[in-house]
Amino acid sequence: MKEVIVSAENVNVWYNGLQALKDIHMDIPQHGITALIGASGSGKSTFLRCINRMIDTVPTARASGVIRYKDENVLSPEMDVISLRRNVGMVFQNPTPFPKSIYDNVAYGLELQGHKNMRHRGFFGRKKIDFEHVEESSDPIDGAIVRSLKEAALWDEVKHRLSGSAFGLSGGQQQRLCVARAIAVRPDVLLLDEPCSELDPISTRKIEDLLLELKKNYTIVIVTHNMHQARRISDEVGFFHLGELVEFAPVKKLFNSPQKALTKEYIEGSFG
Secondary structure (H helix, E strand, O other): OOOOOEEEEEEEEOOEEEEEEEEEEEEEEEOEEEEEOOOOOOOOOHHHHHHHHHHHHOEEEEEEEEEEEEEEEEOOOOOOOOHHHEEEEOOOOOOOOOEEEHHHHHHHHHHOOOOOOHHHHHHHHHOOOOHOOOOOOHHHHHHHHHHHHHEEEEEEEEHHOOEEHHHHHHHHHHHHHHHHHHHHOOOOOOEEEEOOOOOOOHHHHHHHHHHHOOOOOOEEEOOOOHHHHHHHHOOOOEEEEEOOOEEEEEEEHHHHHHOOOOHHHOOOOOOO
């Protein structure tokens, strides 16, 4: 039995007074992939954004209840949101590289964490980076960037073009770059909101293979409309409908023998 790293109790969310989440209870196990499925507007992305308080970016949103991470209530007004997001990273639906080099995209998160030795590097003012020897560098920042790109299964594709613009990468490569940027600061949890919805099947397969490898060191929570994807890569699945968590179970149990009639209808394609 895996240790629970995030635990939700009685989580409710309202937008403009309209309830979007209703009494959500969920225990997310460590070092696994938890998939959240359901039709558009079912509440799965709203719940994902509660875990690292991205819900705060919506002025009309109000959340209540408890989401425990390391014995702290994420939803508490006293929660250090900056520290939380350092430990609970996020990758969005559309790839969001910065208009900078591949190297500087990954370095950005490290700089935000206050690594003072970043001040002489890349877009922070370093005159020149010897990109050809970054992998052999003894600099800890270089090491973190190389490690993150390797973990994101991107290093071999970009190691000779680290100084090039991130916009020169394909959509799938950009999304893996965003993963590398998120894991550069070594979070415990990685949240992904439909990371493959804009990608072709080959790029989607690469992202799925990447997530299966990353779960060895990270806890992953992914929102997906693709039930085949959830079935392929997840360990646990939560089915949301109209703001409620209808069923939460191990992937084989939920897809092969759902306990709720509504779950069975959804996975059989009756709606959604």
